Amino acid sequence: MAQKKTSHRTAEEKAATAAKRDARRARTERARAQAEERRKAAKRKEQMTRFGLIAAVLALVVGGYFLVTSLGSDKPDTAPEGATGNYGMVVGDADAPKSIVVYEDFLCPFCGQLEQTVRDQLDAAVEAGDVKVEYRPLPFLERIDDYSPESANAFAVVLNESGPEVAKKFHDLLFDNQPSEEGPFPSTDEIIDLAVEAGATETDVRPGIEDMAFEGWVDAAGEAASKAGINATPTVLVDGEKVEGQTMAEIAEAMVGTGN
Template sequence: MASGSSTRDARQAKAAQMRAAAAKAEARRRTLLVSGVVLALVVVVVGVFVVVNTTRRDNATSSAANPANITDNAFVDGESSAPVTITVYEDFQCPYCAQFEAANRTQMAQWVKDGDVKVEYHPIAFLDKASTDEYSTRSLNAFGAVVNSSPDAALDFHNLLFENQPAEGGAGLSDDQLVAYAKEAGADEAAVRTAVDEATYEGWTKRVTEASSKAGVTGTPTIMVDGQTVNLTAADDTATLATAVQNALDAAGK
């Protein structure tokens, strides 16, 4: 009898061990299954995040409208027949650009009036980080709206933005202020308001900024005369620009 009892006990112990091993195996299987599901969900979430952000970037750089009255990413002041071209890369948040404009604007306007020069303005948005509300992009978007709907007001609006330039490090001009200055310059207020509220030309601001980088522009203001960079001694240097323009006029026989 003892032998039969021992055999039965041994079988029961072995069965218990097998049940315990099976339970552990099932627990491991469930853990692996749950881990796999969690990992899959993480992959899906990350994938969706990447797709959404890539789509946003693509929409910003490729889908937005281009303003009318822009030639090769520039707004041109002056006659196409002018013998000399001044190219100006500027950012509406750039204080040195404001200094350049204050010092040289009158002379450039006179050259344009005389038919000697045309000025190609390339406003770009390098300095969004210099404000708390991406003012470079917002102001350039507003400029695009003015150029598109009221090109005759574009230069006056450009000038007003520099004359009323906000300090770096804080908030830029509000959207309402941008629209008010556009109206003061003579632009179509309703058209500008819509483009400002909807950021219609935000994609264009990114494209022209990227184009300037590809063209080798690394800072603002960057000034060129007939394609040659003018190395100003300071932002308010007028003599160097005047000399470069005169040399170009001489070379053109003007």
């Protein structure tokens, strides 16, 4: 009897041990499941936070863009005398068989490279009556420095006060003396000195250059270019078609038939 009783207790103990083991396994599984759920919840929270921050940043960027655009549109956008309705200046015979439009920024180094590549040939073609060119300065690089809109405004002032011939010389001098995108950037006095070198009278152009007299017009030029799908400088149109050249030589070839 004693032996049987002992065997019965052993079986009970085994059953209890198995039950404890199963319960422990169940607790472990529940703990793992809970830990996994907490991990997933934390990940979801992290993603939500990240996405929220991204959305907030995007909202600020987009909102800031429209705020700046709105502020810019409130400024007077009176055009300088001699400007076209497309925020540019035309040189050359109005009846020339070839029409070129150049969107440019006086701070853009690639615009400077294009000038170096094609200016002499382009000026010769204009002089021969083969080409007319409309230069449209933009403030696209104002995110880098105020020199971008300041130089475009100065160009407008010189055009208004001194006419297209002097404005073209000033245009060329701005590129001949183009600063690096890293600076240092020309002072207002230095910009005025270039205008005078081009043939402008200092007393005529200094007030408008110092006061950014055509800032609204310059802003409007940038907005119009963006709406027209112009998102880079230089952008060149030949007879209304955008030039897709990958190098300055290819763009020059399309403009005046030279690959120099």
